[in-house]
Amino acid sequence: MTKKEIVVGIITLIFGSIFHFIPNNTLRSYNLTFGLEHNSHVIIGSILLIIAFVSFYRIVVNKNS
Numbered sequence: 001m002t003k004k005e006i007v008v009g010i011i012t013l014i015f016g017s018i019f020h021f022i023p024n025n026t027l028r029s030y031n032l033t034f035g036l037e038h039n040s041h042v043i044i045g046s047i048l049l050i051i052a053f054v055s056f057y058r059i060v061v062n063k064n065s
Contacts, residue, residue, distance in 0.1 A: 002059050009055035012048045020045025 019027075024038040033041070 002062065005055045005059050009052045009059070012055065013052035016045045016048030016052055018045070020049060 018032070019041045024033070024041065027033050027041065036044075
């Protein structure tokens with residue numbers, strides 16, 4: 001189960017970082033806006049980053065117990 005959590009964590013970390021930290025103009029040039037505004041991208045990125053950090057936290061807690 002930890003491999004699955006690692007994969008989910010890495011994928012959500014990558015996509016969350018893309019949507020949260022890359023400027024909206026850059027996302028537009030690669031057609032990654034999906035018709036959303038910049039604030040929506042920041043919110044989606046924040047949610048994905050939270051999911052990634054929780055996934056990694058679960059891995060650390062399961063290793064220690």
